[in-house]
Amino acid sequence: MRIASWNVNSIRTRVDRVVDWMVREDVDVLAMQEIKCKPEQFPIEQFEEAGYELAIHGLNQWNGVAIASRSPIEQVETSFAGMPGFLKGLEGPDQPQEARAIGATVDGVHVWSLYVPNGRSLGDPHYTYKLDWLAALADYTRGQTTARPEVPFALMGDFNIAPFDEDNGDPVVVEGLSTHVSPPERQAFFTLENAGVTDVVRPRVPEGYTYWDYKQLKFPRNEGMRIDFILGSAAFAEAVTSASIHRNERKGVAPSDHVPVLVELALGGDDEDLPMIFG
């Protein structure tokens, strides 16, 4: 199974690039973030013509997540247990949830497409929301990896955190003063990993960014950030055979500001890509 994650920054603007890339890279499952539309606005036909079915969670023009898959998408969820909500100007537990998470099971793999809140700035209510959201995700993850360790489980998405100093090449983003690199955000990321998942891309692709701001020649200057990750449980991680960050997708006409990250899995009983052995 070839499974990938990509913050597409509007699927309606990007559908041709996204589907072309999926077909070209033989992608079986894609977790998308920032689709920026409701399900009825999603360009479903172009995915179906390429052989993919979809699970879509979008409430308005903001955020939005989806999963595309060649195999049936089962047990779809549009939030994890304890996921906080947010509404500007409204405090407390009654804030509505946003479209930032969709989970499903595909070919026995339990996958999540996640768009972690941005945080906006240190001290903003959105920053507290981000930390709370990540803490709830860690609790949920610990529950899943503990209760069902045999099920390959993965958190895929735009985490909006650069966990290590070398993950930030953008001089505008200042250690200690900006979101994405503040110690509490990094601690929240490590707490998530301690809940039973590990970055399955970094050991195979030690260097490289996944995001470059559209402004100020960030991409030509290679002033980007590594903030998009695939975090897999032990059962998921031990099935990974390769990983890649598709930097070329930041080039060309109308790119997203993020690029896809992809891993290949060799699952038990997954022999579709292997030659038949006789005798």
Add this chain to the structure above:
DNA sequence: ATGACCACAACATGTGGA
């Protein structure tokens, strides 16, 4: 080379992005 923000709703400009 990859080039000096982009997408959305709405129709001017504000919000959000990281």
